[in-house]
Amino acid sequence: xxxxxxxxxxxxxxxxxxxxxxxxxxxxxxxxxxxxxxxxxxxxxxxxxxxxxxxxxxxxxxxxxxxxxxxxxxxxxxxxxxxxxxxxxxxxxxxxxxxxxxxxxxxxxxxxxxxxxxxxxxxxxxxxxxxxxxxxxxxxxxxxxxxxxxxxxxxxxxxxxxxxxxxxxxxxxxxxxxxxxxxxxxxxxxxxxxxxxxxxxxxxxxxxxxxxxxxxxxxxxxxxxxxxxxxxxxxxxxxxxxxxxxxxxxxxxxxxxxxxxxxxxxxxxxxxxxxxxxxxxxxxxxxxxxxxxxxxxxxxxxxxxxxxxxxxxxxxxxxxxxxxxxxxxxxxxxxxxxxxxxxxxxxxxxxxxxxxxxxxxxxxxxxxxxxxxxxxxxxxxxxxxxxxxxxxx
Ligand SMILES: Cc1ncc(COP(=O)(O)O)c(C=O)c1O
Numbered sequence: 001x002x003x004x005x006x007x008x009x010x011x012x013x014x015x016x017x018x019x020x021x022x023x024x025x026x027x028x029x030x031x032x033x034x035x036x037x038x039x040x041x042x043x044x045x046x047x048x049x050x051x052x053x054x055x056x057x058x059x060x061x062x063x064x065x066x067x068x069x070x071x072x073x074x075x076x077x078x079x080x081x082x083x084x085x086x087x088x089x090x091x092x093x094x095x096x097x098x099x100x101x102x103x104x105x106x107x108x109x110x111x112x113x114x115x116x117x118x119x120x121x122x123x124x125x126x127x128x129x130x131x132x133x134x135x136x137x138x139x140x141x142x143x144x145x146x147x148x149x150x151x152x153x154x155x156x157x158x159x160x161x162x163x164x165x166x167x168x169x170x171x172x173x174x175x176x177x178x179x180x181x182x183x184x185x186x187x188x189x190x191x192x193x194x195x196x197x198x199x200x201x202x203x204x205x206x207x208x209x210x211x212x213x214x215x216x217x218x219x220x221x222x223x224x225x226x227x228x229x230x231x232x233x234x235x236x237x238x239x240x241x242x243x244x245x246x247x248x249x250x251x252x253x254x255x256x257x258x259x260x261x262x263x264x265x266x267x268x269x270x271x272x273x274x275x276x277x278x279x280x281x282x283x284x285x286x287x288x289x290x291x292x293x294x295x296x297x298x299x300x301x302x303x304x305x306x307x308x309x310x311x312x313x314x315x316x317x318x319x320x321x322x323x324x325x326x327x328x329x330x331x332x333x334x335x336x337x338x339x340x341x342x343x344x345x346x347x348x349x350x351x352x353x354x355x356x357x358x359x360x361x362x363x364x365x366x367x368x369x370x371x372x373x374x375x376x377x378x379x380x381x382x383x384x385x386x387x388x389x390x391x392x393x
């Protein structure tokens with residue numbers, strides 16, 4: 001890649017990211033093209049963001065039309081209201097608050113829960129969770145490496161063990177429980193149905209709010225519109241972000257009436273939240289994803305992807321487990337083989353993949369991935385795994 005861009009990045013950009021030396025120039029479908037014209041199969045989608053891949057007509061069409069970009073939330077704009085209506089009519093929720101990212105959505109959800117809880121201020125979060133990097137969301141994020149340098153975070157957050165109901169204690173001033181139905185950063189781990197259903201029962205029994213963070217696993221990623229629909233459990237609040245804007249920044253907090261009744265004007269706000277351009281694009285993304293044929297294809301291609309991964313578990317000793325659903329999959333490696341080695345080998349095979357906690361390869365491809373792409377993926381993944389195996393030998 002261009003040395004000049006690399007040098008300017010290190011001179012002018014805050015050095016909080018470890019970047020791979022590739023300079024992206026364009027994309028089409030599920031393919032990304034670098035500055036040297038090399039095409040990569042994108043199995044990461046900008047970390048679960050580019051839900052419709054690149055240059056999707058549904059997004060291009062909206063962007064090509066003239067329209068307002070921003071006016072502020074001091075006035076009304078129709079696209080914001082229309083997107084909110086769609087989200088409510090297709091979920092448990094009755095109201096939506098728009099913001100600009102996943103961490104902001106969680107931050108807002110925590111505020112809403114505390115407002116509702118009155119004197120009850122505590123929140124229960126889980127091991128291996130990831131909810132974002134601002135002070136409230138970070139306080140609910142388990143990884144000490146992300147937390148410790150910034151403590152003290154907001155108080156009142158206690159951790160229980162994911163998928164272990166016995167570890168959950170709702171005594172003494174708990175307002176809400178926050179949980180990812182499928183943990184992403186934590187290693188692509190799905191909640192057990194018993195666990196989420198049990199949490200719902202416990203929250204109901206103690207009049208505690210249940211928050212689902214579907215920032216990564218929501219909006220078609222898990223094969224249904226919402227991941228929670230795989231479990232037959234509804235939350236009181238749900239946070240969304242990544243895929244909703246098809247690449248533009250947007251976050252959303254979906255809430256039921258019980259929560260909304262505790263809120264009043266002035267409790268929360270966002271300058272940019274739910275602007276007319278981003279909500280027009282998000283509406284188009286939502287309408288594209290929320291089609292039975294689209295979601296059926298995510299499930300079907302996802303199953304095919306799961307079978308490919310399972311074959312790799314059988315072929316390679318150091319590949320321990322394939323887990324996931326829809327188009328959210330993890331491939332856990334033996335702890336002696338750093339997942340970073342596999343990510344690098346995949347790159348040499350012209351494929352973008354992600355790592356996650358638990359030494360797990362993470363796949364979050366655009367939701368428009370087709371069967372033919374999975375075939376290409378299988379060939380390239382096997383070659384990458386082989387390369388890592390040879391290096392071990
Ligand atoms: C489950 C979950 N919640 C929240 C976030 C934070 O989202 P953002 O990076 O948009 O702030 C992430 C990001 O990876 C996430 O995976």
